[in-house]
Amino acid sequence: MIVDLRESILAVGYDADLIDQFDSEFKAMAKRNLAAVNVVTPSVMDKQLLQQMGYLETFSGHVTKIEALETASSPEHEACLIPAACLPLYPVKEQVAPNSNTCLTSKVKVFRYEQGNRQRGIRAWEFNVREIVFIGTPSYVNQGLDEVEQYIRQFTKENNMPIKIDYSSDYFTGESDEVKMMKRIQRANQVKREVLWNEGELTVALASLNKHLDHFSKMFGWDEQGKCVSGCVGFGLERWLYAWKSLFSDKQIFPRQYAETGTRT
Numbered sequence: 001m002i003v004d005l006r007e008s009i010l011a012v013g014y015d016a017d018l019i020d021q022f023d024s025e026f027k028a029m030a031k032r033n034l035a036a037v038n039v040v041t042p043s044v045m046d047k048q049l050l051q052q053m054g055y056l057e058t059f060s061g062h063v064t065k066i067e068a069l070e071t072a073s074s075p076e077h078e079a080c081l082i083p084a085a086c087l088p089l090y091p092v093k094e095q096v097a098p099n100s101n102t103c104l105t106s107k108v109k110v111f112r113y114e115q116g117n118r119q120r121g122i123r124a125w126e127f128n129v130r131e132i133v134f135i136g137t138p139s140y141v142n143q144g145l146d147e148v149e150q151y152i153r154q155f156t157k158e159n160n161m162p163i164k165i166d167y168s169s170d171y172f173t174g175e176s177d178e179v180k181m182m183k184r185i186q187r188a189n190q191v192k193r194e195v196l197w198n199e200g201e202l203t204v205a206l207a208s209l210n211k212h213l214d215h216f217s218k219m220f221g222w223d224e225q226g227k228c229v230s231g232c233v234g235f236g237l238e239r240w241l242y243a244w245k246s247l248f249s250d251k252q253i254f255p256r257q258y259a260e261t262g263t264r265t
Contacts, residue, residue: 007125009238014252021254022240023107026130029151034144036105036132039096041088043109047078049091059083062112081111085131086232090216093135101136103144122204122242130235141231145209148233152195152207159255161247168194197243206243207235
């Protein structure tokens, strides 16, 4: 059962188990196929850190500020709920990924306002993401993203989930000339791929695969020569639930597990 709370969903019983099943599958794939290290990621970030990342300029409509009701906040102690699952990792890369060619994975509560745009089961203020982050040489990051894409193609084929994978761009806030240019640049450089599932005229992005190039490595001083870059994959767990139930609403069945053995089980 799914209870629509508008800003999020409450999943009960079989539906909650489905979310856990998808998450377990994607986590198992990350650990088995990519040697990913599991991470428990916070859902709160310092506002100044988000500003340093440039997130408040390009995605201001996504960010949710938080404060204690009984305490007047100061600029030095302003905090936000994370609008993207991977963001807390890059400022502390030297602690969590000191070696080159590292893969990290975590299940993260993400909060993205998106100007109040809501769609039941697909777009909410709060949602769950299974995140995979690659940090290392360009060839390592690119190979990791390609391996995940191949896995997604196989997993959805095994489970009779028709998808396509296409290049896209981030959902920047606003329609200024600068924002339009950033979208064109991302598409031209093929830095973002989305896993798309269609239901009639509705298109749902179940996952995204992203190349950051040297954006974070230069920002946080990991590397100035372009030898250390990053990339990430995000699986929107509620969206996988929505697609699965739309396809198999008449049966309480679970997806075939693929990651544990590399073959159908």
